[in-house]
Amino acid sequence: MATRRIQRTEESRQLLVTAAAELFAEKGYRQTSFIDIAEKADISRGSIPWHFGNKLGLLQAVLDDQLHAVLTTFGEPSGDPLDQVMGFIRLPATRLFITLLAEAVEVDSPIREHYARLHAALRQGAQARIPPEALPAGTTREAFTVLLVGTIIGVHAQWRVAPEAVDLDAVQATIRALLPAGLGEA
Incomplete structure (x- = not known):
């Protein structure tokens, strides 16, 4: 009996995280209400504070879930990393990263640290795949990965804003x- 209750609790929590991720991507964090999330998840809005404490707790759960997805995608050094990155930005869920980026750059933003961790993970994953001898003369792996991650984020943002104008291939x-x-290369 208790096992089924725990399973239902986790299912409800995941439904709320999924609904919130979709709505935050569509409308932004500030424009999304508990009512919006509860309706999309088809769960009582009272469940949100019960599971997450408040809207910020829910946002942090969404970002943790997305960060986990990024780390899982890029944690394995198999496959072509550029193909992985370009495939990842094509996923509908990654729109969330672009939607919330403007909020993350604010000094007092509650999601700033999550984005710092996300970007650090992307840089670390890229650095692990860059043989030092392959770098252009006068460059460091750290600086090169900042440039590479910045390029990908910029391409992603441009494509989300004007997909008809950006040929990802x-x-x-x-x-x-x-x-x-x-x-x-792999």
């Missing part, structure tokens, strides 16, 4: 062509 081919030999 052409951009991927261009990034690959610009990478020094040995980078961007």
Whole structure:
């Protein structure tokens, strides 16, 4: 009996996280209400504070869930990393990262630390795949990965704003062509 209750509790929690992630991506954090989330999840709005304490707690759960997805995607050093990144930004759920980015850059933003961790994880994953001998002369792995992650975030933002104007396949081919030999390969 207790096991089923725990399972229902976890299912409810996940439904709320999923609904909130979709709504935050569509409307932004500040414009999304408990009522919106509860209706989308088809769960009582009283469940939100019960599971998460408050809206910020729910947002943190959404970002933790998304960060886990990023780390899982890029944690395995198999496959072509550029293909993985470009495939990842095409996922509908990644719109959330662009929607909330403007809120994350505010100094007092409650999600600033989550974005700092996300970007650090992306840089760390990229650095692990860059052989030092493949870097252009005069560059460091740290600086190169900041540039590479910034490029991907910028491409992602441009594509989300004007998908008809950004050919992701052409951009991927261009990034690959610009990478020094040995980078961007499995």
